[in-house]
Amino acid sequence: MRTLRYLILALPLWLASCGGPQPDNSAGGQQAPAAERPAYAMAIHGGAGTILRENITPEQEAEIKAALNAALDIGEEVLRSGGSSRDAVEQAIMYLEDSPLFNAGKGAVFTHEGKNELDASIMDGLTLEAGAVGGLRQVKNPIRAARAVLENSPHVLLTGAGAEQFAIEQGIDTVSSSYFFTQSRWDALQRAKASADQKTGALETPADYKFGTVGCVALDQEGNITAGTSTGGMTNKRYNRFGDVPVIGAGTYADNASCGVSCTGHGEFFIRYAVAHDLHALMSYQGMALSDAADHIIFSKLKPAGGGGGLIAVDKNGNIAMPFNTPGMYRGYVRPDGRYVGLYAEEE
Template sequence: MPIALALHGGAGTIRAADLTPELEAELMAGLSAALDSGLSILHAGGAALDAVQATVTVLEDHPLFNAGRGAVFNDQGFIEMEAAIMDGALRTAGSVTGVRRTRNPVQLARLVMAHTPHVTLGFEAADAFAAKMGLPQAAPEYFHTSKRWDALQSELARLRAGGSDADVSEQVKHGTVGAVALDSAGHLAAATSTGGRTAKMAGRIGDTPVIGAGTWADDLVAVSGTGHGESFIRCCAAHEVASRMRYMGQPLSDACDEVVYGQLLELGGSGGLIAVDWEGHVTLPFNCEGMYRAAVDASGERIIAIYR
């Protein structure tokens, strides 16, 4: 059986003028390291579920991506992280929201899936469960990056002045990381993690932990989304891809294009998604200026890119 892996690090208004050559190189290196982490598992015959968790963990540990250590701040000046993971073979899933102390929320989502009768766990209870299960915890200082703090201050000032979401850089406003994989046993999995949106209302829950919105995997396809989460929730974006493939017989690229260039835009939502099907086809569509992304499909073709 072929193997395939794709990942994203956020999609939106990514202006070339905002990226110095040094910053762009660091972002590309981070994407490459995450890709290699997941591929090493798949090449060794490992499970897609382990591969997507490892890939997302690398991105959570990287301060330039909006997840884990690089999470953005809400309107009260603290972080609330979210993550989800789903096993396509069994349709088991786990997700967390409102996490503030757990260094790797994707690992916590995996534990919720494996060691509780629930799908989603939130806020203080989620961090307490993580500590009980032995996941590394961190003080607020670990998650505090000057770039994210400065972005919060700028965004709060902009909102007070009556600004809208239009023309706001991805590096400032929002972002998500995610991975999808097909393993050599023919199984699919997806994982997603995010800090949400800069200056979001405290307590806001986005699409990432909503299974079927920002994250989905079954025996046909695995999907992870990034962008304006409310729009992904309103059209059940990730599950819509799977439904179009299962019930309408659409190929992977057509199903994803209909969601990204059709339904999301009709709702005023910007963003993109990554998806891999049971044959190892990979697609990475986005309806905005750019999307941090990397992939290796069943043919072995490797891509790491930001813009079109």
């Protein structure tokens, strides 16, 4: 059932008859009025893919959930104290980038050549300004570089050596390549190489190697939405390949008039279908509710085309959607009225 594959949290409505908060469970996921908007809302993800309970030990599950909760704590503290959604998104993603558990920053996967190439993007829903970086090899926290592009350059996307030069000029921390080494990611590269077609380089089991990203979307007390995404890309990737993460409108999008979106999955499909912007467009031009639009894209458009993955989204009224068409997605949300963290499809 689709309800097992996404979570939509409707806004609390105060009912005079009982005097207490009640969820909006109306048909079609209709959005609550702006007057009912919570003080803040934030959603995060740590990647989607073949995430099965039988493949994760209880200790690993606890560690992953603890990391997701820690990222939510960091972002929530910013939002609760009246800070900006931009700060909340950057700080939450930086925490996930610093963890070896996720395919971003410290936990980035390896390219075919045994290197780490990092991508990130961030977008401001108030101004529609955006910044993105691709192919970084020295920057410790790519999301910081993406924010610097947004704030301190006339450009949207910088890549490779130029992006790293810009980051260094902005005073952003750099590290040696050894910082990004983790044995599990190195072992995954060796398995990927062993399973690849020797003539074409194509992977025989692509689902195991194409997924993995971190992202955050936040709505602050001023009603401003920011979305950000960061990734180490695809295991065994070649030729300086980019996925959807640094492509504004594919992996990341934000507009205060509708929603903020961060995607995770097989990037080529998210680029072709302009997934992040498509969610905004369905809401803006067709008047669809967040949950309906997100569900339509992930299940009715991407899945039939062979595109695996998911997204997190927060709309202007604080509604949250987190659909995915893979066996699992690391995900969570927080609002003043509660929080949630899940890994598997069966966790509602």
